[in-house]
Amino acid sequence: MSKVLAVYQKELGQYFRSPIAYFAVAVFLIGTGYFFTYNIFLTGIATMTETFQSMAILLLLVLPAVSMRLFAAEHESGTMELLQTLPLQPWQLVLGKFLGAVTILLLMTAGSMIDLVPLYLFGHPETSTILAGFIGFFLLGMACLAIGQFFSSLTENQIVAALVTVSVLLAFWFVGHLESFQTSYVLRSLFAYLSFSAHFAQFVLGLIRSEAVMFFAVVIAMALTLNASYLEWRR
Amino acid sequence: MIALESVSKKYGARTVVQDLSFTVEKGEIVGFLGPNGAGKTTTIRMIAGYITATSGRVTVGGNDMASAQQKAARLIGYLPERPPLYDNLDVRSYLRFVARIKEVPRSSVDIEMERVARACRLEDVFRKEIFKLSKGYRQRLGLAQALLGEPEVLLLDEPTIGLDPGQIQETRSVIQEFGKDRAVLISTHILPEVTLICQRVAIINHGRLLAIDTPEGLQRAAEESAIVALRVGGETRALRQALLAVDGVTAVDVEEADGDLIAQCRIDDRSGIEAAIARAVAPHFDLHRLERRQPTLESVFLHYINERETTEAAA
Numbered sequence: 001m002s003k004v005l006a007v008y009q010k011e012l013g014q015y016f017r018s019p020i021a022y023f024a025v026a027v028f029l030i031g032t033g034y035f036f037t038y039n040i041f042l043t044g045i046a047t048m049t050e051t052f053q054s055m056a057i058l059l060l061l062v063l064p065a066v067s068m069r070l071f072a073a074e075h076e077s078g079t080m081e082l083l084q085t086l087p088l089q090p091w092q093l094v095l096g097k098f099l100g101a102v103t104i105l106l107l108m109t110a111g112s113m114i115d116l117v118p119l120y121l122f123g124h125p126e127t128s129t130i131l132a133g134f135i136g137f138f139l140l141g142m143a144c145l146a147i148g149q150f151f152s153s154l155t156e157n158q159i160v161a162a163l164v165t166v167s168v169l170l171a172f173w174f175v176g177h178l179e180s181f182q183t184s185y186v187l188r189s190l191f192a193y194l195s196f197s198a199h200f201a202q203f204v205l206g207l208i209r210s211e212a213v214m215f216f217a218v219v220i221a222m223a224l225t226l227n228a229s230y231l232e233w234r235r
Numbered sequence: 236m237i238a239l240e241s242v243s244k245k246y247g248a249r250t251v252v253q254d255l256s257f258t259v260e261k262g263e264i265v266g267f268l269g270p271n272g273a274g275k276t277t278t279i280r281m282i283a284g285y286i287t288a289t290s291g292r293v294t295v296g297g298n299d300m301a302s303a304q305q306k307a308a309r310l311i312g313y314l315p316e317r318p319p320l321y322d323n324l325d326v327r328s329y330l331r332f333v334a335r336i337k338e339v340p341r342s343s344v345d346i347e348m349e350r351v352a353r354a355c356r357l358e359d360v361f362r363k364e365i366f367k368l369s370k371g372y373r374q375r376l377g378l379a380q381a382l383l384g385e386p387e388v389l390l391l392d393e394p395t396i397g398l399d400p401g402q403i404q405e406t407r408s409v410i411q412e413f414g415k416d417r418a419v420l421i422s423t424h425i426l427p428e429v430t431l432i433c434q435r436v437a438i439i440n441h442g443r444l445l446a447i448d449t450p451e452g453l454q455r456a457a458e459e460s461a462i463v464a465l466r467v468g469g470e471t472r473a474l475r476q477a478l479l480a481v482d483g484v485t486a487v488d489v490e491e492a493d494g495d496l497i498a499q500c501r502i503d504d505r506s507g508i509e510a511a512i513a514r515a516v517a518p519h520f521d522l523h524r525l526e527r528r529q530p531t532l533e534s535v536f537l538h539y540i541n542e543r544e545t546t547e548a549a550a
Contacts, residue, residue: 006335010324017323017364082319082380085283086336087308235287235304 003088007096011070012103021104024065029111031058036115046123048115052133052204055112056197059141060173064165066104067148068158070097071227075156090231094224098149105141109134129206136203139216140196144169146223153227172196236261236310236388236418237282242291244277244442251277252442255291261387264414265447266429266436267422268536274442275422276316279392282420283313295388309338312386316393316422318377322366326357326376329365330383337384351379354409356402370397378406382413389419395428407432426536438539445539453535462528463500463509466492468521474498481515483508495523 015021035054043050074080083093113134119125148165155161176195182188192198199212237259244252252274259265269275280286281293284304293300298307321329330348339347352358355375360368368376374397381389394410395403410419411432423429429436430450437447446453463484467474471489478487478500486501502508509527516522 003336006332010321010328010332013328014321014323077320077322078315078317079319079321081280081283081285081315081317082313082333085285085308085311085313086333087305087338088336089305235285 003092004096004099007088007093008099011097011100015100015104018069020065020069024062025104025108025111028058028062028108031062032112032115040119046119046125048119048125048130048133049204051115052137055137056140056200057173059108059137059144060169061166062108063105063141063144064148064162064169066101067145067165068152068162070101070149071153072155072158072161076158084231084235090228093231094149094228098146098224101145101149102142105138105145109138109141126206132203132206132208135208136200136212139203139213140200143196143216143219143223146220146227150223150227150230153230169196236296237420238292238294239278239282240292242278242281242288242293244274244281244286245289250442252281252288255439255442255444257437257444257447259388259418259420261418262414262416263435264410264419264421264433266433267420267439268426268429268436269439270540273440275439276392277442278439279390279420279422283311283315283390284308310387311390312381312383312388313390314377314381314392314394318373319380320365320373320376323364325364326352326361326368329376330380333380334383339384347383351382354382355379356405371399371402374398375402375406378409382409387417389413389417391419391421393423394421395423395425403428438536440540461502463502463512464526464528465498465500465512465516465522466495466524467498467516468495468523469519471496474516474520477515477519478512481508481511483511
């Protein structure tokens with residue numbers, strides 16, 4: 001685990017020495033603050049439900065900017081040659097980088113919790129619902145980062161990595177809408193199951209269902225495994 | 236320490252390295268020479284474990300790079316052609332990261348970092364961010380990371396590119412010192428560098444090994460085509476006949492220059508041939524100058540490269 005930690009610390013060092021992490025966190029927090037204020041004044045109800053939906057969409061657009069550099073920058077700068085010739089297993093590299101990006105997500109999540117201050121000051125929100133929403137938000141974010149990290153390993157170009165990731169994430173978010181166009185039961189079930197928004201919606205409603213947790217866990221594990229396997233195969 | 240057995244690398248239909256076999260022993264510095272696109276970097280990358288061979292076997296310290304790459308990686312220090320640096324880290328953080336991945340014990344990381352920084356003269360920039368470093372410092376930092384953890388095998392792809400003469404001298408000293416009890420393979424274009432620091436030289440072109448020997452051995456082998464040049468006064472035809480009559484002279488080129496004749500005799504490798512030529516020429520011609528042109532490593536290199544190309548063209 002010490003090598004995973006070394007990669008993790010290097011990633012954090014790089015994130016905080018480049019403007020991308022600050023920019024991504026700032027855009028996300030400003031956006032979240034705007035949606036929170038808008039939703040509270042519009043509905044007059046002390047709830048995070050609407051804000052969570054907006055935060056999720058914002059996440060799909062902002063996180064690719066965090067994940068795009070993870071491997072694409074290594075390819076571009078030639079440091080991948082160092083990483084792949086050091087005594088470092090692909091899974092250690094993949095996990096260390098993933099944890100680095102998850103730390104940025106954690107900062108975003110923690111920063112967005114500032115919205116809870118006025119919510120608790122002036123209203124009586126349901127703590128368990130909010131907690132479930134944040135858990136869902138964090139799981140969704142981790143799945144987005146794992147997918148983004150995988151696509152980042154496929155290209156040297158960070159912009160290409162970000163654009164492909166945004167496209168794939170939006171496809172996963174909206175795939176549930178295709179359900180109503182299908183006559184086949186199998187396809188309807190498949191589209192419904194693959195929908196990020198459908199699984200996330202359960203958390204927003206305050207439900208932490210094992211099926212939804214497992215769904216995101218499987219997506220994360222699959223993306224990270226693909227990532228490590230690709231690095232091994234590339235050699 | 237390093238052994239390549241019939242190693243080939245193909246990218247689709249294109250063969251970049253073909254049937255390459257050689258070894259580098261402990262305590263030996265081997266220079267890897269070849270023109271651009273000869274397959275030097277691909278070969279070094281295969282030894283470093285960055286890419287795998289299409290066929291054949293690469294072993295480092297007895298570990299097969301195809302099945303025990305991680306074990307072999309612990310023995311290797313590698314400086315790629317382009318130093319693999321993280322611009323937004325500082326020198327210290329970068330070296331610390333590499334040291335930790337190379338499993339340098341936590342208690343000796345600082346000592347090890349100081350050792351390589353001193354060897355590569357990086358003390359002045361130890362806390363500087365890498366993007367602020369000059370090309371020379373970047374190259375030296377790349378070498379420093381390769382030296383971290385005292386690897387048994389050092390692979391250097393163009394290690395002195397971008398360095399000024401003083402730095403080149405220092406880097407050579409570092410490599411020579413390091414190579415005393417380790418195996419070092421250096422790819423370079425700088426021929427004097429090979430003569431100065433390498434015990435053996437491997438010449439590669441179009442992915443094939445053309446020759447591997449000591450620099451002196453390669454020069455001796457190329458002496459078959461050594462040349463004795465002379466400047467004389469006299470008549471062209473008579474001079475040519477006189478020279479061709481000397482035992483050991485295989486071919487003669489004569490041309491006029493400023494009223495004199497410049498003759499180039501291609502000779503075989505027997506000794507004392509210059510004296511025989513002088514004896515044959517001096518009584519009948521005004522002999523102004525006679526010299527044997529020793530093949531330099533550069534001419535040896537070109538000899539092997541051109542010989543191969545001529546053979547291939549004929550085939």
